[in-house]
Amino acid sequence: MKMGCLPVPASWPLKRWLGLGLVVFHCITLGCAQEKKVAKSKVGEKVGLPCCYKIPNSESLQNYRVYWQVNVTDVVLAYSGGEKIHEHSRYVNRTKLDLKNLTLWIYGVEILDRGPYQCIVQSLQSSPDKPGSHLLCGEPVTLFVTADFSEPNIERKITASSCESTEMVVRCSSHGGFPKPRIYGVLNNVSVVLNTTWESESSLSPYNVTGTLWLNVTKDINFTCFVEYDDFVMSTSLLLAKANDCIISTALPSYNVITASSIIIITFLLAIILAAKYLPRHACSRCSKNQESADEDVKEIMNPPKSSKVTCEMSSL
Template sequence: MGDQNHWMQYAGHTSSHKSGVVQMTEVKAKVGGVAKLPCGYNIHSDNPLKRYGVYWQKFVGKGQTDQVALSYWEGKKDKIDPIYQNRTTMDQRNLTLWISSVKVSDEGKYTCLILKDPLYRRELYLSVEADFSNPIINVTRHACGSALVTLRCSSYGGYPKPNMSGLLNNKEVEWTPHSVSDNQTELINITSEWEHNVTEDIFFQCTVSYPGFSASASCTIPKECPVVKPPSHWIMIAVSVSLACAVVVAALANIQRTLSNIKHPSLSKLLGTVSDQFLSV
């Protein structure tokens, strides 16, 4: 218990160390995937885990209590922060920490502490990434005959904040991307808009990227509005005849329903004969 109290006293000071004092190793993981954080320490078979105090903690902020991702005391699981509950495991030989269902909020500095004489400490930085969707390009032409168009490029659900660039006929577009983070997942949506006078057919490309990731989309924008050909003369005649026949058939059917309520056998028979002759044409 004395050693455990010593740990609590030490934990209160670990966050105050400058990151430059202990060299950190960067580890990368994808959102929804599994992060592997090696402690770099091996336990020999003749010296079992129950003789160690092992703590994996995440730095939260100066003056704040670090989050415990996983800990073992005398060979048994000890403290763990609720946000890591059922998401962290540890290799009991090399003390590697595994974090499953990785979230953006898992990103940050982690420390592996082993209460053993001498005290062992290793820091790592977990970088979290999520691939953005392929960019979606929307082109809005203000009016046919007008040269002004609005180009809008959007990409969704990625992390970290990316760079969004545009090329118009291989020349860089000057625009200011706007990004918004989801309140729950912290994933980022990014959009850029640009207005341009189209005086010739142009080729437009939009790219979203961060180190190690890039996705692009492109389109060709014609100078003139697309020409919509009117239907041919014979198609118009066929459509008109079909509509006329449909109207006559509906009218006869309505008359037949009306007169069928009249209790006059000869009249109903005559109407039925006329309808049958028309429908057979």
């Protein structure tokens, strides 16, 4: 059932319709003039929305008409003469009215439950100065609903490294929370701005958030990521360590140097092989020639000369 302020049976007489018009007028006037109260809850919890009127101990709910409405147009729960006369389909089995202080209890709070509520109380008892039903209060209260974000997760990816510094991309992400959060980082107690992206099916759906930071790290540094939503803050810290490995580039020798070195090595090896093969033969041949000449000399010395023999023979004659 949707109405400006109050649902009423179609069979009400004109006098009551006029009275209802006054109630609506007072309802809107009071809602604008009075300071709004605030109630907060998390998704899945229960919350009590306080009403602006409390029934005296000497009386009962039978003497009153009580309406709880949301967003001005939707009646959440309505009682008249001590009996429930209306309950919104989205709040069935999730609401309960305190019969004394008229607090509206909402169980299993959802994100869609957030918004402005208003408690409207009418007295059904007439008096000489106030004939018929009359408005007692119509005070508003705003419900804020939050959903906890997951603990922020920090990941880093090294993109380049040298002896002097390490370049890296740092990402911080969190999901499943409400309302739309603020995400930021702190590097050694200095706040830094992150490149932020949000994902959500609608403005009344949980959010996923990611913050990205590009860094050139010259020394180890502590990074803390904060996710802030409503009055709540979640945080995670990670030590961003500079890479210890130094990459020293060594230039490869040119093609000409490699070729020349190869030729020298091959030539040297061939020289060694040839020397090992031919030098022993040459030495042996020279030794054999020397030996032959020595043997001939010995033979000449051992044999007497022929001329001496002829001379002896002639002398004997």
